[in-house]
Every structure is written in C-alpha cells, then in structure tokens.
Amino acid sequence: MTRKADRSQDRQAAPHESGRNSARFASFVVGAVLAFAICAAVGWKASSSNIFRDFGRFHTRLSPESFFQPTAREVMALARELLDKNKVNVVIGGSSVFYGVGQPEGQTIADNLRRDLGENYRVINLAMRGGDVSGIAEQTVEMLLREQYRVVYVSDIAVGGTVTLLGSTPYQYYFWDARARNMLIDWPARDQRLTLPWYAEQRMSAMLNKYLYFMDLWNTIGYDYVFTVYSTLIPGHFWQARKDLPDNEIDPPEQFRYRNGELELQLIKRISEMPTEPEWTLVGTALETALPDVVRKSAVLAVCENSPWLLEQAAPETQAIRKAMRERMVKRVMEVGPSSLLACEGFEKDDYIDRVHLSVSGAAKIAPRLADRVRATSRNNGWVQ
Template identity: 25%
Template sequence: MPHPTLSSDEHDSDATAGRPHVSTWTDKLSQFDLFSYLSANLSGKAFLVSAVIGFAICCLLGYASTKINWFKNFQRFYPGISLETNYFPTISQMRAVVRQKLKPGQILVIVGGSSIFNGVGQPREKIWTDKLQRLLGDRYCVCNFAFRSALPFEAGYIAAESLCKEYPKTIYVTNTPPVSVGLPGGSSERYGYLYGQALYRGFLLDDAERKNSVSENLKSLTGVEAEKSVETDLRNRLDSVFYFSDLWNAVAMKGFSTVWRAGPNPFGPRRKTQDIEPESAPLATRFKDEETLEKKIIRDTSSHVFSMNAAGDWQPVESEWQRIEHEISHVIPASMREHVLVVFTPNCHYFVNKLTADEQRRDHLLYEYGVKRWQHAGLQTVSATNLVDEDFFDRLHLNALGGEKVAILVAHQIQSMSDKIERFK
C-alpha cells in the first residue's frame, strides 16, 4: 500500500516544529503601531511642544527664503517656473530678484503684461528685454515679470507697485490691447493671488478706490468662484504670517517638487527645468492655421467700441471708452500712473489684411484712438505701429525681429520719462 505523501506546507510545518519562531524585520514593521509607540514614549505635552517648534522652524525658514533670489540668472518666467506647471511664484520671490539685480542709483524698469512681453516666440538668447537692457545701458536695471495670459495691471504690475516705496525711481512697462484693462487686484483665477500676498504684507500703496472695487468684485461672485475667492483670501492672510508658500517654493526650486508636472523628472527641482522657445517658422507657412478664428478675434476686439455713422465713418462709442477710463482709475492708484508706460502691440497685418476694408479701418483706428484715451486717463501710451509680418511669430506674438523693434520703441519712451522719474525720492 503506497505511503501518503506530505504537502510542501506540511513538510515546512514538520521541519520547523519545535523550533522557536524568529521575527523578521517585515514582521516587526507590520506590527508596529506609531501612535501607540508615541503614546508610550512621548508625553502629550512633549509632543505638542515638538510640533510647535517644528512649525515655528518652518515659518522661520519660509521667512528667510523671502530674502533669497532662488532664480539663478533670471530672465523671465517660463513654463517650468510658472502657473502652467503649477508653480506659483510669490511676490517675495519677485522682489528678491530685483534686490539682487538692482545696483545703487539705477532706475528700475519692470516689464509686465502678457505672453507678448514675456517673449513667447523668442528663444532665451534672443529675448527682447535683453535687447532693451543693452539699449538703456547701466543707468537702468530691467526685470521681465510678464506672464502668459496676464492682464496689464496684475502680476508684474503688483511687483512694481510693491517696490515703489523702496525704490521710487521705478518705471513699469506693460502691453495690452486698447480695450483690455482688467479687474482691480487681478483675476482670481490666475494672478490675483499676488495682489493678496502684497496687500497683506503691507507692500502696496493705500488706495481706497481700488480696495472698494476689489471688495465689490468679490461680493459679486457666486457659487464655486465665491468659495475659491474666500479660500484664496484666507490663504493669503495666513501666508503673510507663516510664509508657507515661500518655503515650499524654495523647496521646489532647490530640492524636489511636491506637485506633479508633465515632462521628464516630474518631481525634480524646478531650477533644472529649461526655458525653451522655438524659432519662427518660414514666413511662407507661418500663418496658415486657424485663419478664420484669428479674424474673428480681431473683429471682436474693436466691434463694441466703434459704430459706423450714416456717412460710413467709424465713430467711438463714448460709453465704452468712458468705461475703459473708469476701469483704469480703479485698477491703478493715481500716484502710480506717472510711473507707467503702456504699449499697444497690434495684430499681425497678415490677418488684418484678410478683413474687409471697413474692418481694417476700424482696427487701425482702435490703436490710434486708444492711445489718446489711455493718455487722457493719465498713462503714457504708445502703439507699436512699425511692425510688419516678418516681425511676428503668430498673430500676436513677436519673434526676435519684432522684439528688437519694440525694445527700440520702449527704450526711447523710457528715456523720455527718465528726467521725471529721477526727481522721485
């Protein structure tokens, strides 16, 4: 009769029978209870004191980080160090860039505005603000704080105003279409957080009209937008005391990023990300895509601020232009306006020339008449009317050729403002 066989488990059981069980490190780890360990070895008071000390150290490190320029060889905010990849530069980081770059006696020139002035369409070695710095010379210090999709008086503007008390010889340069001013304090969806940071740290000029406008805008929000605005406001209030945004931004720059981003090494330090902008495509193929959409955008920009009279001439819609001037008066304090240079950068002629003759005349009038109305609102304003198709990367953005032309125009305007700026103490 065949003998019964033992399973492998039975063999193991038999082989180990009578032997003492030796705990492995995995056994110990699976049985480890952190809460019980702390309860047994650390009193509640000691744990609380340790937590408070650790929190205080983090706050002190956050405050200390506001004094350091974490952006080595800073030129501009490219996607790796801006909102496109969930990195939110703080107002203190921007101020630290200025403090490192600015030399005693220099006039500070802060460039703000949108992706046009950020230099989208211009590789790092051909960015227009470097050309502007060379044209202006050592008497000036140029910092490019323009951001993608930023409006003229948010982000870079907030940095300029926040530094004006400390550096009265400050000029702020921005770009915008003549019909676009923006909300007081900036858009809550993108760059409004910088206004809150600067406000609660006492960096901004006191302006009752702007405060009231910001308050009214917040009250008008509903639903999710209202909830987000309350959360952002609370965050900025706490951040002004505890400096957690500055701490984590410093960690993300030097050590590791706690927020995932697309691309290689998604959690790597932001200082290792690259600023990459392509060169312009050949002119023959540069503007072929999205022609219908681009023409609609151009039409919509000017359609509500002009109307055609019986004689076939375009006339300003006065109520619309008064609204624009009213928005300017509420978005920027009166004492800052003499520090500001506004530049209108028009649409590429390739697309404008696809419009009807009447629409082309209206588009041309928009920039000509817009200069007058913005100047009437107290802002030095100029339009870059000397640009040609070869100067554009796409409908809006400028390549290195266009950037150089704008740099020459802006340098001339800044030099004309300098005598006035030199008097500021």
C-alpha cells in the same frame, strides 16, 4: 487573596501608565509645534534673499501655470538683487506678448530693451502668459516705489481692453499675498472695489502665509530640491527641482507660425467693433482704479495691433475701424496718466508669429520704440537729464 494582590498592583501601575501617556502627549505636541515653527522660520529666512538663479522671466516651468506660485517676498527679493536704486529700473509686465512668446531667452523684448537702454538702466521681465496690465509685475512696481526705487513700468495693453482690477485670475493670489503683507501702495479706489470676503480661500491663505511662510518654504524646496505637485507642463519627472528646468520658449520655425490663420482672421472681424462712449470711458476708469496714480505716472503702455499680414486680409472697413480703435486707445490711456504709443506700426508679417505675438525680429524692432518712451518718462520724472 490573589485578587486582592492584583487590585493592589493595578492601583500602583495606573498612575505610572497615566504619567507615560502624559509624557507621550506632551512630546507629541512639543515635536509638532517645534517642527511647524521651524518650517515657518526656514520659509521666512529663505524668502529673505533671492532664491532664483540666472533669472530671465517666469517661464512656464517657473510660473503659476505649472503650480509654482512665486510669493511677493520672493519676487521682491529677486527685484532687489537685479535692480539698482541708483539707476532707473524698468519692469516689464502685461501679457504673453511682452512676456515674449515666440522669443527665446536672450532675444525677448526685455533683453532687447536692456541692450538699447544701456548701463544706466536696469530691466526685469515679470510679464506672465495670460497676464494683464495689472498683476504680478504692476504690483511689484508698487512695492518697489514704496522702497524708493525709480521705476518705469512698461506693459502691453489690448486695443479697447479693460484692465482687470487685480490682474488675471491665475495671478490674483499675488495681490492678496502682497496686500496681506502690507507691501502695496494704499489705493482706496481699488480697495473699495474688493469684493472677496475675508474668509475666501485666497485671502485666508495669504493671511496665514503672512505669519507662517509655508508658500515661501515649499517654493524654495520645489525650486532647489524637489517639487511636490504634478504638472503636465513638466517634461519627465514632475518632482524635478525647478531650477534644473530651463526656459523652453522657442523661435518657432516657419511651419509653426500663423497656424490658425483662418480662425484668427475671423477673430479680427469679431473684435472690430468700435466700443461705445461709455465703454471708452470704462477703459480709462478701469486703469485709474487698478493702478495707483504714482504707477500710472511712471507707466508706458504699448498698444500693439494684430499682425498686419492678417489685418490686410480683412475688409477695408475692418481695417479702418481697427485703425480708429487703436488711435483712440492711445488717446484714452494718455488721458488717465500713462504714456502710451502705437508700438507696432509698420511691422511686417515676419515680425509676428501669429495674430498677436511678436517674433524675434518684432522684439528687436519694438525695443527702440519702447526705449525712447522709457527715457522720456525718466526725464519727465526728473530722474535723468
């Protein structure tokens, strides 16, 4: 009799328990989906406007070097705020030379150029340490040109250097991000050479981020509130909001300049071999492939020689080869469209802090030369009289 009653009770309880499990599961799924969707919406909203305050450049605490990867939407929002469609806009790109290693904030090449060009121009520094002519700055120029901004792209280029297709490796995520979001200029010459399969991590990440905005969200949280990834480049607590970390570039004192002079001299000797004709051809075709023609038409590529103080210590034949190389470089660059110049001729020892990076005085000296080319390019494009 007792067993019979228990079985009857179980039969009554089973549907009830099953209903509770269904409610649990449904609540869990609704909560998860809703939270995920809210994260995506917040990421979209956050990257719709500029998140960066008092922007000078993507310094080491605000760049992929320390795992802060600004997205194409974030950089475009920044550019829209700092630039002006009614003026000529100058985007600085390239390597650590134009980023301004050795130049504290306010005394960089970009800062000097801004002062030299005056009120009719806007200047933004998007160069990256270890960057290339192609990369974040150049791809942002493409996005700006698509939005009808008048842009002059100013970058340094190495003597005899072959431009990479998508920019230096740490910054290639930006290309895939911008491409997934259809923000770049269509450039079949570049697209035909893309070899990364669709399932490669960078492409999948970019494709998902296009809809889910997770990079945009966590960048904003990391910039404004708490950063979640450990980096050895961050002093103190790694979780500090990145907005609280200032640009740490310094004007190095005398004893920290030319610290590896002997090694750098050896390096100069090693890189003083005149490229062959096919290699010179490649220098031009690499530029034509990586940069859409409309960008090349608006580009000023500066060829800066190694520090003359080091170069003068090299053998006379090395100096002669380097001279021929940099002159040939300028010629080759101009053959494929951009304006080019020997931007550091006549510089002295103190205008550099090492073999390649300019000092504060070097930045002040190069800016008027670049400004002249920017004005000439603006005139050629019919933007100014």
